[in-house]
Amino acid sequence: MISNQGTIARRPRIATETFGEVVLGDAVRDALGSVLRPFPNPVLDIDRSLARLHAIFAQLPVEQLQTILDFGRHVDTPGVLLVRNLPVDPELPETPVDGEPSTSKRTFVAEAVLLGLSQLLGEPVGITTEKSGRLVHDVVPVPAGATTQTNQSSTVFLNFHNDIVYDETGRYDVSNPDFLVLHCLRQDGDKSAVTYYADARDITRRLPPHVVGTLRSLLFRLNAPGSYVRDVANGTEVLSSPVAVISGPVDSPEIAVSANGVRGLTPEAEQALRDLQGACREVGHQVKLTPGTALLINNRKGLHARSQFFARHDGRDRWLQRTYLRRSLWTIRYRGSSVDRRVH
């Protein structure tokens, strides 16, 4: 901007959009596909694979590369970024029915795409009590989890939440992933499953100030993730210390809500949680994930959810792969395992 005092540095543009999209060109998709088809299973030598994927994904068109990098680094960028027209595996085996990795997958294009995008945002991490500490999670409908508030569900609406982790400190919203990436390998047969994302900036603009005030108070206890409650706590609730659901600056709030239940400590707090879920449904963006599509999710700027959908458990069900990412492994080193430096 030129003024009569001379040249004044332009303030960075404040992004108002809370949903972003990157669509690869067909030539870029095909070039990426031919490099990734011979790629070995990246989790077998993860740090070498991430170095190779760093080199490969650095060759994305620079504007698209910057959009993804900016999504990962900046406060004012969207909370969710959809990346479309990614290469896919030439053949896809049956969807695993138990949530364990497929043993019949012969190429690893999907895993390489997932980790290639992931490493642009942060460091893949495993959580010992989530999918056995694996770095690539298979998110599929599992019969025993059909009605639970977990990623194994299908016949229930998976409420607006962010992905939290059980932690001995009593805070489940601190050592949890900064980002998650959902990469679709197979859509559900009825093409009905919808993933939602509600940005905390939109949520707080929509809710009355007194409700936001309540959500900003230490009046909430998060239940530990369903996987922890099921596998470690024999099905009993394991509540966090009292926390605020919304925290931080008005223009860049952080939000934390566990899928597996939040206890409001007063009637007003309980009502605020109901109002919050309602506001999420009003402001939420929605997307039907299809093969070749990845959803990059900021796990602090907003909440995600999933519609109900029909699962047949016949090998043709919906299949996503997922990573959990931290911008840095340093701040979670207190919970590191001696077995694997990426598993916490």
Ligand SMILES: O=C(O)CCC(=O)C(=O)O
């Ligand atoms: O299945 C989806 O679309 C989202 C599931 C979910 O919340 C997750 O994997 O963290």
Ligand SMILES: [Fe+2]
């Ligand atoms: Fe989730």
